[in-house]
Amino acid sequence: MFSRRTNWNAPVNRLTLARQSRGGDILDLTESNPTRAAIDYPLDELSEIMARASRAPYTPDPLGLRSAREVLGGDVILTASTSEAYSFLFKLLCDPGDEIVTAIPSYPLLEHLSALEMVTLRQIALEFHQRWEIDPARVREAITARTRAIVVVNPNNPTGSFVSPSEQNELAQLRLPIISDEVFLEFPLDARGSTFARDDVLTFTLGGLSKSAGLPHYKLGWIRVGGPGKEKTIAALEVIADNFLSVATPIQVALPEILAIAPSIRAAISSRTRRNLDHLRSAAIPSMRVLPVEGGWSAVVRVPSTGSDEDLALRLVEEQGVVVYPGYFFDFESDGYLVVSLLTQPSIFDEGIRLIVGMIPKG
DSSP states (O other): OOOGGGOOOOOOOHHHHHHHHHTTOOEETTOOOGGGTTOOOOHHHHHHHHHHHTTOOOOOOTTOOHHHHHHHOSSEEEESOHHHHHHHHHHHHOOTTOEEEEEESOOTHHHHHHHHTTOEEEEEEOEESSSEEOOHHHHHHHOOTTEEEEEEESSOTTTOOOOOHHHHHHHHTTOSOEEEEOTTTTOBSSSOOOOOOOSSSOEEEEEEHHHHSSOGGGOOEEEEEESTTHHHHHHHHHHHHHTTOOSOHHHHHHHHHHHHHHHHHHHHHHHHHHHHHHHHHHHOOTTOEEOOOOBSSEEEEEOOOSSOHHHHHHHIIIIIOEEOEEGGGGTOSSSOEEEEETTSOHHHHHHHHHHHHHHSOOO
16 A cells, blocks of 8 residues: 555564653653753744744745855755755665665664665674774675665764774775765764865765754754765755755744854753763773763663663663663664763763663673
8 A cells, every 4th residue: 555665564662662651750861852951042042033034035945045055154955854865865866776885883764764765775884993983894895786875974873983084085985975974073072073075075964953053943954065076966956955945944044143053052962961971981880881982962881791782771661760772773783782862961861870880780
């Protein structure tokens, strides 16, 4: 009855059922929505900006209003979200059945977005050697005649690892278009990363207000195009975007003012994530290891593998009311990984970590 795009077998998992059975009696260490994490927002200023912008007439431009694109700089196309940016790029680069190479562990949204475009993901595993690294040999092995692009997340979600300059050079030499998801780029922790901007290969770097201004409900993202053939590429993206015209006029008009106050919101979020990372490290016991976090909003904790990650996460919900991500949610290759959000409100985060430590075997 329906297309193969919707042919997913996604039964409600045990963790969701356990969480639902507890109702509101939980400590949620997976919170990724900054508007629900007690972040201090300049609400009055945001309200005034949007009130002024709401008076603007509707003058659609498929690429986005020039005033909004100019404040971002470079050759950009506005979208309603990063998810829509992926959708446009998969339409641009791929026919049904074509392939994209990307790395795991990774947030599972990309799997769903590619399925909706009838695109196949060929996944390679990041390797951990003091930091999470991309092995160019694995990428080369994954490339086939139907590979149309390489997707990197810079920094990765959830490992927090940036794509290093040497890794960028190695990937560029493969001469495939690069899609670099950089929504967390402006949130360094243990290191600073650099944008994947090249002149020698076609690149698409993705950003948006969801993370850079902590405003996911304002629904504006962008694709920055670089490298050879960018003019022809932008013209093709304009054709795609013209069929949707999905970005609301008020947020485009408001964008210059929103970007002016975004640094203060980022600073509040960064203060939260740094504080929680410091607390997590100080609370860790010898049998658990907080892996390096170069950037982003998440931390990966290595724990003794006495059973499946799902079983441990389920016990935490049922016995302690603590919600974390088990490693399998991000396709870690083995058990023994938990992922927590560093965005979590400190009082909830501290108590949740205390209860997790109490559940981890000491030996």
